[in-house]
Every structure is written in C-alpha cells, then in structure tokens.
Amino acid sequence: MFTRLIFIIIIIALLFGVTLVYRNLNYKKDIDKKIEKSNIVEKSVALPMGSIINYGEGKNNGHPLLLIHGQGGDWKVYSDSFLKLSKKYHIYAIDCYGHGKSSHNPENYNIVDNGDDIIWFIENVIKRETIISGHSSGGLLAIYVASKNNPLVSGVMLEDPPIFSTLKDYAPKTWAYLDSFKTINDYLTGSKDEPYDVYYLKNAL
Template sequence: MKIHNAQYKIDDNSILNYYEVGTAKNKLLLLHAQGTNSCSFDNVVTKLAKYYHVYMVDYYGHGKSSHNPEKYNLVSIGNDIIGFIENVICDSVAVLGHSSGGLIAAYIAAQSPRCTKLILEDPPFFSSWGERRYNTYNYMDLSSVCHNFLLQDVEKDFVYYYFKNQYCWNFFPDESRETVREKLSGFALKYR
C-alpha cells in the first residue's frame, strides 16, 4: 500500500505536512508525540490502512511542516488541524493522539463535531504549576525519580533505577513492600 505525502496550506501561509494511506470508508487521524513526526506510526500504519483511510499530520516544528514558533501552542495547532479535517478529510474522523498528540486530540474532540471517536495514548494530563505540582503523580513518580537518579552515581541503568524507585511501590502494604520490590526488581534486572 502506497503512502502519499502532501501539504495543507493554512490562510497565513503556514504548511501542515501530512501523509495519507488507504481507501476505507472510516477515517482515522494519527497525531504523533512531541519531538517526533508522523514516521513514528510507520510500524502500524499499513495494518491500520486495511481498515481505515489513515491520515498522519506533522505538527508545526516537526517533520516537513512549517517551523514557526508563534504556532507552537495547543490552540494554534489544534485549530489548524481542525481546518485540515474540514478541508482535507471532509468527513467524520476517529482521532488518535500519542503523548502531546493526545492533548491536541482532546482539544480537537472538544472543539470539532467531526471528531466522532477519540483514542488517547499516554497524554500528559497533569499540572506542574507552583505548589500544586507536589501533589501530582508525575511529580511524585517520574520527575522526582529522574531528579534523584541524576543526583546519585551508584546505579548507571536508569530503567532499572526507575523500576526500583517508582512511586507505585507505595501501593503495596508496608509489611510486604520491600520484599515485593526486591523480588520484582531482581526479575527486572535479569530481563535487562
């Protein structure tokens, strides 16, 4: 199945690069994570195209889309992708967003009646403002563990360090927490 590459031009001359594959009746829009581009879906797009007419858009600053820092925000990207849905897809669409693409997908779902299905893959719906950040799972887990890893110089393997120090161990009862942590960490180390 051939993947077609094209560009969608916005009224302000910004360009959204996109890829299209498949001819199925049902439409699917894939929105990538920050720091990557539509190629992140290469391993699944041909399989999805058996069931969907698939579109993949590179956001501003990613892939072959315009690099315009004024448009590097949720509202600008979201509104321009809604325009893409209206003018290119021209139909109802299921929207899948991965990571920051999940934030954009949620925005599109809230703003556009064309989005009839929404799939969110690991969207960063958390607050990191002021004192509120101390009560977020992201702060207690990933951010704190990353910070502590950088402050130490004993363990060199971040994945193993994270596994041993992740916040989820707090969900185990006090009397069995360390036993379970050590046993499962041993399994994780053997796997690495």
C-alpha cells in the first residue's frame, strides 16, 4: 500500500513537472496566440530625433487607450487583457525605452525623455483624446504625462505606481526606505568594492 502511494506521488510530481516545463517552453507561443486573437498588430514609429517607439495597436473599436508597462516588461505583458479591452477601446501598448524593441539608448532612460516622447506619440500617432494607463514604473510615466495638462489626455488609470510618499518621521520605518533607499545610500557612500547586486543581496532585508 505504501509503495503504491509513493508511486502515485512520483507520477503526479512527474506530470506536474512536465506541465511546468511545457508551459515555460511555450509561453511565448501562448502570448502570440492571444495577441493574434485580439487583432493587435506590432508596429514602430521613428521620432524626429531618431528614437524608435515600438508598440502594439488594435482595431479602432472605441476610445483610444494607451497602455504603459512596468520595469522589465514590454507591450506584450498586456496580452491577457487585450481581447476584452480591444472590444471597447482602440488599444495602443508601447515598449518604453530600454525595453522590447524600442530604442535602447541609456541617455533616454529617464522620466522626462520617456514621458515627453510618449506625449509626442499621443500627439503624432494616436492624434485623439486618449486614456492612459500605467503599471508600476509605467504608472510614474502616466503621472508625468498627465501632469503636462495635454488636452489629448482625457483620463488616467494608475496600477501600483511606486509613489514613495509618507509622513516624515515614519519614513525610516517603511519598506522602501529600509530595503531600497538606505541600502542604495550605504552602497554609494561606501567603498563599492563589489557590484551593487551582490551588495544588495548581502545587506538588504
């Protein structure tokens, strides 16, 4: 009885492992299928200064909705949402600078350059009143774009933007302060004998 139970557990574990391996090897195909089913087409546009913004665009099924991904992602991270959103909105989903197929020029890896060029994208590609939605660092970009009071920005939706604000005396107790700001400051003011990622793993919470 015990041997049979062990055998069943091993079989279940193997099936689970094979499923995980298959999903990891084929996740890109699954994303591409969702994008194709949603009729999202990948495009790119060159800005006057030579930078490239890569993006996905859906059919004109309603009000324009511009999706701005977070750090480490690209426009395809919204693939699970495209099918539903594209039924009501004209979807635009961009690759931020340094991500996906947009320009990889470190000089543009800041909120001002990236944000100003998103405004250019709205004015010159979308050319209509647009709702902007940003996730994480994309939320910070959405805030920047909205702060410019551009008449083409008709609405803003923020999804977990890292707006680190708190009461002054409480700041040293926050996770952002302890895990990020203090660790970064200690590294920059120290000897810097090792790469930051190594230092972070040794010293962060």
